[in-house]
Amino acid sequence: MSEYDVLRVRVGRKPVTVVELDLDYCGNVYGMAPCAAQLGVTGDAKCYNTFKTCQDRGNFEKRVKTYRLTTQVAPPVGEQVFPCIESVSMAPTKLEMKGLSLRASVSITCQDFPYHDRGLDPYAKDRPEPQGTFFGKLKKRNPYVVNRPMRILSSYIGDDGKVYGETHHYLIDSISGPDSNGRVTIKARDGLSLADENKAQAPRQSSGKLTADVPADAVVLPMYPPGIINEYPDSGIVRIGDEVLTYSGKNQNSLTGVQRGQFKTEAVEHSADDKVQLCLQYEKADACDLIAEWLRDYAGVDTSFIDLDGWREENRTWLGLVKLSGLITEPTGVNKLIEEVQESTGTVVWWDERAKLIRFKVLQVPLATSPPKEISDRNNILKGSVKLAEKEQDRVTRVSLFYHLTRQWDGVKEGNFSALHVSVNSDAESEFAYNEEKERKVLSRWLSVEAVAGDIANRLLARFENPNKEVTFRVDAKDAEINTGDMLDLTARMTPNDDGSDGSIRVLVTERKEVKTGSHFEYTGYQIGTPGVLARVFAPDDCPDWADATPEQRAMYLWFTDDEGKIDGEYVGGVLA
16 A cells, blocks of 8 residues: 555545646756857856757757645655645546547646745856746746646655655646736646647648649649658548549659549549648548547657557457448548547547546446446445436437448538438337437448447437436545546435335446545546447356346347357347347
8 A cells, every 4th residue: 555545544634735847958068068058159148958048959958857836835855846836726537428528627826936046047156146036937948838747746745744645647738927916827738638629630731732733534643842742651542622532652743643533522623723632541440549540640649648558458348340431531620530439439538637548448338357336325425425417418219320421521411421220219209208209310430330330329329318317426535546437336315226225326437526635535427327238248157158147247248159049049139149
């Protein structure tokens, strides 16, 4: 057990918040090789070992310097920290059932203060008496702070005076101030924010244009500006206007081996200066690999944020038979593409600020080997903190899933699909139940197989056929081992069974936030309901035969059958049950 875990369950624990900023710093010493800066030649004063003040940028050796800020007036021992934090406001990641998770963000308010420059200026002794304030000088010398790492340690002070904490990871968005009252605001966001549409698109905007008019039968596309041909791979797919073309080669200034009017488009004439947009095509790809590629190659997300092996294991377990194909003919926001894949596969993606990872999860029945955690208002939940809200707006009685996009160049629109699967809960629409139709439409450019489309539609219908509940509750820090993305079986007085006894609901934890520093945590969960079965695994050796299996086991696992689709002599409606 870590010292942090020991402290968080101790009566009389002393909470403290520490913020760490990682800013760029030069590892060289002014005027010493390889640094060629020289007083009176490259500058009238020495630099401050930052890129902004560097006098020999060709030899700038980028390293990291960490600045530590704290809320504690009496700072922890053994470290250089600045006790200047007035408040910390953290909006954690929140999973969304119908789209990409809401971004985690942080706003920190600090009070600026006069500072003697020790720890900021490596050559302070060589200068006149220092003046100015800590943040005033820090900002002036370090203007390039966007996307630099920042950490928040929700911590406790141990008996040895040192800090032991739970670390939350973010990227700096801005440092503003000091204002007229000396206040400075530091804002940061999570690593998944790099996928925002105004920052990341796939494919990227292409810069190539036609040098001259080309007829409808041209098989060579001359392009400019000079050298732009290097932006295009040796073979690929491009779009000009409403025509999609393929090419098999290129020379110094042109795409060659061009095939006209591909993907059900028409070969037409094009004019000089028309843009030649590179397209992206995917064939039978896994959802996890698509999302990872877009984040890594188009949003610039650090590969260390993506546990691709873990993603692939999750994908293999639940989506092994689901392969995605599609053509993207114009720059599209990475976040939009990820949302499309999520809706087409029943997955969620979010930033885990404590693990410094982007998580990938399939919404599915838990394996028997990994049952949900159990929590109740009798044991773990703080008294009176449970709140339930029915999400009537999410309820549906039918799901219409459009698939097999034929006019791929014209966008994701209903009229551009050649196939439609409709799943209906007729009981829910009857006069004995809701007596109305509530439709959810899903337009998937990625699906083309009826069986998979039907499974996806049935799965969505099962999940949202009744008003699911959103539950919030609070626990003491000693019980705060629940994470965003966890499945819980929650038992409470407010979730009774038909006979009035305390019942349980299965929820996916969509949000975790600290509401009382170092003491209380609040969780939000969304009732999963019956997610349906898109993909299952074969029953393990210790599972009973089909005849003796429980309904839950039958819903979770696959059993082998004979050639007639029988299990122990019983027809079960197909080759696999």
